[in-house]
Amino acid sequence: MIDRRLFSLGLGATVLSACTNAASTSAPKTRMQSVPNAGWDAWVSGFQGRAERQGISAQTIDRAFRGAGYLPGVIERDRNQTEFTRSLEDYLAIAASDERISMGRQMLQKHGQLLSRIESAYGVEKEVVTAVWGLESRYGQRRGDVPVISALSTLAYDGRRGAFFESQLVAALKILQNGDTTPDNMTGSWAGAMGHTQFIPTSYLAYAVDFTGDGRRDIWSDNPADALASAAAYLKRSGWVFGQPWGGEVGSAAANSRTPSAIIQPQSPGPKFAVFRNFSVIKRYNNSDKYAIGVGHLSDRIAGAGPLKTPFGPDANGLTxxxxxxxxxxxxxxxxxxxxxxxxxxxxxxxxxxxxxxxxxxxxxxxxxxxxxxxxx
Structure with missing residues (x-):
């Protein structure tokens, strides 16, 4: 299985990890500045030969690195990741907030024809695709603005997982060599997740599609068509079954529709969920029960379902x-x-x-x- 997510944050979607409280509706500006670094320069010189042996042309490498540089801010983020796990209640308060539900319904209406065509082409419900979009980039508002070549080369040179990030860097260069985007347009998170659906480069190569038919798989464009179709393609190839629920709260109509694969209760006291095969498919997109419940519950709310009925108990401080x-x-x-x-x-x-x-x-x-x-x- 290709792990699209660079690392598990316990929260699920990368964008949610930054939302310590209600998020603003505008994308934050996080553009990082490069600084001179002789070690990085030497590493890039050595990397060029390794990249060429993997089919990357010298012209592609030169073009990609022409404006690239060492990003100390990326290393700072990499080495100062706070290890924490939110409760399911807190996670859903962010993932399926009233604002995110309202925005999802607006996006479903605004892009209804596109999402219906994607649903027909890949057999993944449009509400589910919309929910993935909402969790991954807040419906395109938080696609990331860090130069991917600079970020990945910095992490490959100076990070904790050099071999992994070098493989992502080679994949990013293949994307550029294929002509899907340009180095200036190839931006993403500080760790290299890109576009509306936050694909890392290897997952992009494996799953991204050209839904618009313009010859490019453009997940970075303001037009979300390729990105949303790519998410649907990912889920379909991972085994999504159209017309079957992901799951639902025990006692709900969805939970009673068939024999579940499992009954889970991520937080006690709190609701129990009957989950089915499609729940496991969502987890292939991001291997977290909370993320899968978040996508599933948000998709249900976007489709018009009500909130969960079983209350969570007070927290450790006695507050609901x-x-x-x-x-x-x-x-x-x-x-x-x-x-x-x-x-x-x-x-x-x-x-x-x-x-x-x-x-x-x-x-x-x-x-x-x-x-x-x-x-x-």
């Missing part, structure tokens, strides 16, 4: 999701901006709580509590 939302709302009203009120306590909320505690002579812990909520009330 609604309590945490209220806490964020009251902090914002008091002048301490949490950057959103989704009920997910991330770095922005922690900073706001700490500032409030400091200004009011309280012990500075940054920890939400019922006592703090009652004080704000």
């Amino acid at each position: 999701l609604n309590d945490r939302k209220e806490l964020q709302q009251r902090l914002i009203k008091a002048g301490y901006d949490t950057k959103g009120a989704d009920g997910v306590i991330g770095s922005n909320s922690t900073a706001a709580i700490s500032a409030y505690q400091r200004d009011n002579g309280l012990p500075v812990t940054g920890t939400p509590s019922m006592e703090l909520l009652q004080r704000l009330r």
